[in-house]
Amino acid sequence: MKKVSIQDIAKSLQVSKSTVSLVLNGRGDEKRIRKETQQKILDFAKEQNYSPNHLARGLSRGKSETIGLIVPNISDNFYARIAKRIETKAIHHGYNVVFGSADEDPKREAQLIDIMLNRQIDGLIIASTQQNQKEIKQLKNKEFPFVLIDRHYPDIETTYVIVENSNGIKTTVNHLLKKGRRNIGFVTLESGLEAMEQRLKGYKTAMLEAGVEVNPNWIQKLDYQDYAVQMEPAIQSLTSEQDEVDAIIFATHYLTLSGIRELRKANISIPKQVAVASFDGLDGFDLIDPPVTAISQPVDQMGDTAVELLLKKLDNHTDELIQMELPLDFVIRKSCGE
């Protein structure tokens, strides 16, 4: 049961490859191929269930109707949701998506970019580890169409879609202040990610504006690879007598889960002793005891926008740079007090 090629069809039907190709690409009428010839080809193709070899087509056309998506970690709910949305949207516009998960590893990410380019994808959407300056710059220099999502490089002018990280945290801090909390801790990642920097900045700014002096110990930075282990001492420090916070903001959903676990272990009641808020939510946050107040990200909008911006580049061959910073929702639950 070998695959039939355009050759095979041409031979069987005693017509030329080109004719077959044209008809099968719906350009029969345009090229005034006789109706019956067209029909004959179409029928035969269906009967043999012909389907084109994309490699060959891509090679020949120099494009592949495929966009690549690179995320840091596909098993992170946030990126999984984005990936799904992007795929749906892209399909809808006739593009296919191949994606790769970089495992938060810059090398792997660079490798993925390389692989995808070699596969002649037409464009790229990247949620970057943000440690591949060189590669991103190369993409830009080559004028290869790409858009960054969720994470961008502050030092490189590119098209990107991110969220208002700083504002999101500010809102949260203000909410906590309104609830009477002053000693607000902030648990984030030691990562160099601009998004994390912005969240931290939001925290500092809001505290400053409120006239609360931030005790440096209130800010805890954990390693991505090891946060679950480092969470325990972090929580201990935050809740120790000298630093005693009455609220903690976690910079990601998984930090939040981990943090709550440690707070419980330490028998610290939420929100009575320590209020908790999370950047980014998770299905089930409403069921945790207590339900967790969270900044919710506009995942669908991010995905849609990224695809739209990329398609615009592909269609118009424009290299106009567009930066979008989407607003965040704030979902108030009980973890910050009534």
Place this chain on the structure above:
Amino acid sequence: MKKVSIQDIAKSLQVSKSTVSLVLNGRGDEKRIRKETQQKILDFAKEQNYSPNHLARGLSRGKSETIGLIVPNISDNFYARIAKRIETKAIHHGYNVVFGSADEDPKREAQLIDIMLNRQIDGLIIASTQQNQKEIKQLKNKEFPFVLIDRHYPDIETTYVIVENSNGIKTTVNHLLKKGRRNIGFVTLESGLEAMEQRLKGYKTAMLEAGVEVNPNWIQKLDYQDYAVQMEPAIQSLTSEQDEVDAIIFATHYLTLSGIRELRKANISIPKQVAVASFDGLDGFDLIDPPVTAISQPVDQMGDTAVELLLKKLDNHTDELIQMELPLDFVIRKSCGE
């Protein structure tokens, strides 16, 4: 900044395409190409940062060192975790992974299979919607290397990796019985998925073996697309006076979340009035009030095994069919009582 091809290198260096190709593929020594020629080529390639066009190579070799992965829904935590594991494992063996999310839509899935084949992937791992008998049979007839994961077609003999669905639920039922619950409800999907059938079967068998007569109303089947809405009446029915269950097993993690939500709305205390157990867990189940007892799936093992089986097929060109049914873990928390 155009991409350099093997042609370009050959021309610049006054050697032939074949020589360049051989050297660049590390077969220079084998073919006894002079060291200095090799060096020359290698250097030049590096300098121009040559990288091969995978489309061309794939077209020529008839294979692409890529495996395809199709899941029903990449935003489902379970499949996201599998996807990640599969990718990591595949990379490690020199294969790349392209994946697609079928959105639980059989048509989309068939389309994805088609697209992937057209792209000359070497093999396929599918967590199927289980509604594409024809396509799967075709793959089998073509002797195209593929392995099914998580969901298989009971009527088609294929290689697959699934879990002991029935046993998993049996364990759960027995656990509940031991806790003194007898009126155990079962909330699942109206899906025709073999996995769901097996879970249901496990439930029925365990109840039968325990001598508990199952009230048909205890079994609630919801539509995948609409489960959140249908959960309310389902819970109402299960907890109504005439059917009154004292425990509910949910057949997926999202059904569990949704179910707990409705139980709370109805002011039914867990586990006092109704115990709850879940097939498949979710990060955060330990933090829910009360922490949810769950059957936990061996995700990593599933992913690894699937890749191994596929690679075996690819390497040995064997079409031996292997069926693996992996055992499940049972994580006891408080939602089934102390």
Place this chain on the structure above:
DNA sequence: TTGAAAGCGGTACCAA
């Protein structure tokens, strides 16, 4: 209205 042929970027076989 259709066909022939070149070319996309590689691979691999056969000669030299």
Place this chain on the structure above:
DNA sequence: TTGGTACCGCTTTCAA
């Protein structure tokens, strides 16, 4: 030790 060349499957231009 290297080069020439056919071929992978499809697109596209130019002629017929």
